Amino acid sequence: MVTADPPGRRAVSPGPSPAVSTRRAGTGGRPLLRRAAPYLLIAPTVLALTAVLGYPLVELVLLSFQDMSRRELFAGTEPPWTGLKQYRAIAQDRFFWQVVGRTALFATVCTALTMAAALAVALLMRRVSPWVRATMAAVLVAVWAMPVMVAASVFRWLADADYGVANWLLGLLPGLDFTKHNWFEDPWQGFAVIVAVVFWGSLPFAAITLQAALTQVPPELAEAARVDGAGRGQVFRHITFPVVKPAFVMVTTLNAIWNFGVFNQIWLMRSGQPEKEYYLLGVYSFIESFAVNRYSAGAAIAVVTVVLLLAGAVFYVRQLVRMGETR
Amino acid sequence: MTGVSKAPRRAEGRRSLRADGLGLLFCAVMAFPVYWMVLTAIRPAAEIRSNPPRFWTSEPTLEHVRRAMASETFWSSVRASVLVGTGTVVVSLLIGVLAAYAVARFSFAGRRAFVLVILSVQMIPLAGLIIPLYLLLSDAGLTDSLTGVILTYLVFMLPFTVWLLRGFVAGIPIELEEAAMVDGCTRAGAFRRVTLPLLAPGLVATSIYSLVQAWNEYVLAYVLLSSNDKQTVSIWLVSFQTSFGTDYGALMAGATLTALPVVVFFMIVQRRVAAGLAAGAVKG
Numbered sequence: 001m002v003t004a005d006p007p008g009r010r011a012v013s014p015g016p017s018p019a020v021s022t023r024r025a026g027t028g029g030r031p032l033l034r035r036a037a038p039y040l041l042i043a044p045t046v047l048a049l050t051a052v053l054g055y056p057l058v059e060l061v062l063l064s065f066q067d068m069s070r071r072e073l074f075a076g077t078e079p080p081w082t083g084l085k086q087y088r089a090i091a092q093d094r095f096f097w098q099v100v101g102r103t104a105l106f107a108t109v110c111t112a113l114t115m116a117a118a119l120a121v122a123l124l125m126r127r128v129s130p131w132v133r134a135t136m137a138a139v140l141v142a143v144w145a146m147p148v149m150v151a152a153s154v155f156r157w158l159a160d161a162d163y164g165v166a167n168w169l170l171g172l173l174p175g176l177d178f179t180k181h182n183w184f185e186d187p188w189q190g191f192a193v194i195v196a197v198v199f200w201g202s203l204p205f206a207a208i209t210l211q212a213a214l215t216q217v218p219p220e221l222a223e224a225a226r227v228d229g230a231g232r233g234q235v236f237r238h239i240t241f242p243v244v245k246p247a248f249v250m251v252t253t254l255n256a257i258w259n260f261g262v263f264n265q266i267w268l269m270r271s272g273q274p275e276k277e278y279y280l281l282g283v284y285s286f287i288e289s290f291a292v293n294r295y296s297a298g299a300a301i302a303v304v305t306v307v308l309l310l311a312g313a314v315f316y317v318r319q320l321v322r323m324g325e326t327r
Numbered sequence: 328m329t330g331v332s333k334a335p336r337r338a339e340g341r342r343s344l345r346a347d348g349l350g351l352l353f354c355a356v357m358a359f360p361v362y363w364m365v366l367t368a369i370r371p372a373a374e375i376r377s378n379p380p381r382f383w384t385s386e387p388t389l390e391h392v393r394r395a396m397a398s399e400t401f402w403s404s405v406r407a408s409v410l411v412g413t414g415t416v417v418v419s420l421l422i423g424v425l426a427a428y429a430v431a432r433f434s435f436a437g438r439r440a441f442v443l444v445i446l447s448v449q450m451i452p453l454a455g456l457i458i459p460l461y462l463l464l465s466d467a468g469l470t471d472s473l474t475g476v477i478l479t480y481l482v483f484m485l486p487f488t489v490w491l492l493r494g495f496v497a498g499i500p501i502e503l504e505e506a507a508m509v510d511g512c513t514r515a516g517a518f519r520r521v522t523l524p525l526l527a528p529g530l531v532a533t534s535i536y537s538l539v540q541a542w543n544e545y546v547l548a549y550v551l552l553s554s555n556d557k558q559t560v561s562i563w564l565v566s567f568q569t570s571f572g573t574d575y576g577a578l579m580a581g582a583t584l585t586a587l588p589v590v591v592f593f594m595i596v597q598r599r600v601a602a603g604l605a606a607g608a609v610k611g
């Protein structure tokens with residue numbers, strides 16, 4: 001691996017960035033152009049991001065203060081301004097708060113499950129024989145690569161009422177009859193299936209990242225602690241976990257953000273027509289906009305979602321910056 | 328002495344045997360959905376509906392696969408997906424590599440802010456941006472066009488490309504470029520003759536990774552593309568779902584066909600991407 005080594009070596013010395021040494025090595029030339037060079041290089045990226053991201057973001061916020069319907073969309077006319085009407089409407093809507101609570105609960109459950117399992121798997125991977133570790137890594141990568149829509153289709157089949165394996169397996173347990181059991185009749189059970197597919201899909205990334213972080217734990221340190229009489233739990237708490245903590249926090253935050261925005265799995269499992277009990281914020285905003293054609297209401301919901309997520313994003317970026325500074 | 332050291336070693340051996348068993352059990356559980364998908368795709372229809380289910384098949388058949396591939400929009404959706412993926416990758420690489428080089432090799436005012444934007448942009452939920460992106464493209468007359476989809480995919484592909492390539496550029500010793508410049512190359516010449524060839528593996532890894540992302544994306548393509556011949560494979564798979572109902576044989580064959588190229592590509596580049604990401608994470 002050509003790429004893995006040098007950055008690691010560089011990272012140890014937090015001294016001057018490489019640019020300083022090049023500038024010294026540079027052979028004269030036009031200083032103005034040289035100073036402008038990095039800006040010219042990032043200009044296309046900045047332009048592209050402004051166009052496809054910055055502008056839509058602004059547009060989204062503006063839209064949430066207007067009242068856009070199908071008529072304005074097709075006529076191309078400016079929709080009327082309505083101020084805070086959309087926000088007032090959703091703030092008074094009990095259903096909206098129900099969806100917010102449901103989304104938060106969903107994201108928390110998925111993230112907690114994923115992170116707990118990922119940590120256990122990562123620790124397990126440090127203890128197994130090399131060939132088992134290679135097998136586990138291969139399986140994890142294969143699952144990681146599965147397209148979301150494929151995963152959702154497969155889980156739908158596993159939970160099928162008539163011939164699904166899940167019903168058969170649960171029916172083997174004494175006292176349970178799951179013949180022709182429809183998992184999606186009761187939203188709690190339906191969400192159990194959705195949580196399962198989300199969990200299955202997000203476990204690999206978390207486990208692989210944590211496993212990589214665990215390789216950074218110096219074995220001598222754990223050994224020394226053990227010699228000094230520390231139990232396995234103590235070694236984990238005081239030696240192992242502090243080392244992997246930055247990676248753990250980062251993956252947790254990322255996962256929470258992704259789970260907060262889950263859309264595809266629900267969309268597919270409910271055949272593109274989710275019942276109201278299956279609405280999460282992403283689905284709700286989408287349906288308000290594209291099924292009911294209340295674009296502004298959808299935009300207001302999206303803005304609230306983004307703002308809620310911003311808290312998480314700030315936390316994540318701060319963590320990344322801190323990691324960059326301390327190493 | 329030997330007696331003392333032997334006992335823990337045997338305990339160690341037993342423990343690692345237990346760990347191995349657990350590890351293999353984990354593999355079996357994780358891999359089962361994939362196995363079940365492929366098995367359903369290649370077994371005769373009668374077997375799919377057997378109760379209790381059987382966990383292997385003695386007579387594999389390609390009947391479902393043929394049926395899935397014969398579906399009207401299969402090949403056109405593959406074509407659309409390949410076009411969209413390639414377009415996105417080419418555009419994001421062309422402009423992303425410049426920015427990555429700037430971030431990795433220059434120190435300039437605003438560099439930190441730029442990196443922060445690149446990082447935080449990846450946090451914005453795509454679902455929130457669908458509406459304004461749709462309106463933007465409908466203003467520009469680019470709805471129901473693959474170009475429009477390519478442009479919107481840049482939202483999430485470009486930041487990622489810059490971040491990943493930055494790690495790869497940082498991994499190439501700057502001394503190589505300096506040596507070329509001492510020998511009379513211009514900076515651009517040194518980049519083209521020295522850095523770019525060394526960057527090739529990174530470029531390949533990044534582009535395949537992005538290709539996979541484009542292949543998997545659903546919502547934006549679903550909203551933006553309406554004509555049948557422009558739909559991507561994800562849309563094809565979902566519409567397949569509704570039109571075939573509970574024909575799980577054909578559905579799982581479709582799922583297998585959709586997943587296969589992605590899984591193969593991904594397994595090839597995964598190590599490199601992980602290395603690039605790690606290199607990216609170390610230096611902020």
